[in-house]
Amino acid sequence: MNKYSKLLLRLSAIFALVGAFLGSHMAGEGSYLYKPIHAHSLVVGWLSLFAWAVYYKVFTPKLGLLAKLHVGSAVIGSIGLTGGMAMFIFKPAFLPDVVNTIFYIVGGSILLLSFLFFLILTFTNSNVEKP
Numbered sequence: 001m002n003k004y005s006k007l008l009l010r011l012s013a014i015f016a017l018v019g020a021f022l023g024s025h026m027a028g029e030g031s032y033l034y035k036p037i038h039a040h041s042l043v044v045g046w047l048s049l050f051a052w053a054v055y056y057k058v059f060t061p062k063l064g065l066l067a068k069l070h071v072g073s074a075v076i077g078s079i080g081l082t083g084g085m086a087m088f089i090f091k092p093a094f095l096p097d098v099v100n101t102i103f104y105i106v107g108g109s110i111l112l113l114s115f116l117f118f119l120i121l122t123f124t125n126s127n128v129e130k131p
Contacts, residue, residue, distance in 0.1 A: 002060075004071045008053035011075060015045025015082075037086050044111065045078050052118065061121050070117035077114045080107020 019041035022034045052074060061067045084104030091100060 002056055004067060005053045005056040008049045008056065008071065008074065011078070012046050012049035012053060015041050015049060015078065018082075019046055033089075036089065037082060040082050040085060045082060049074060049078060055118075055121075062124060066117055066121055066124070070114055070121055073110050073114035073117060077107055077109075077111025081111045083107065 019038055022038040022041060026032055026034050026038065052070075056067070056071075080103065084100070084107040087095065087100040088104040091097060
């Protein structure tokens with residue numbers, strides 16, 4: 001397993017656990033307060049990162065720098081978006097609201113770049129990895 005695939009797979013497993021925990025917590029509490037964080041943890045964190053881990057296992061992109069930018073922005077963006085969303089919703093007292101908002105927006109923007117980098121990767125010439 002290459003390093004990109006392993007990193008994305010492990011991070012997706014962490015997001016899966018966090019998302020499932022939030023879902024079970026909401027069910028037990030009878031509140032949907034964590035719904036946006038729960039949904040983004042599972043969709044962005046678990047599903048997207050897992051899909052990208054599979055992509056790097058199956059394909060070997062020829063553009064090394066683009067792949068590095070994609071994986072780096074995927075990691076930073078998925079953590080930034082979900083963490084920023086949590087900060088935006090819960091508004092910790094030790095941070096001004098503008099910091100929470102900026103963290104949320106920057107995390108989401110970096111994740112958006114990650115999706116753009118992935119789109120470009122899929123249209124470049126990639127080799128199928130042999131088992």
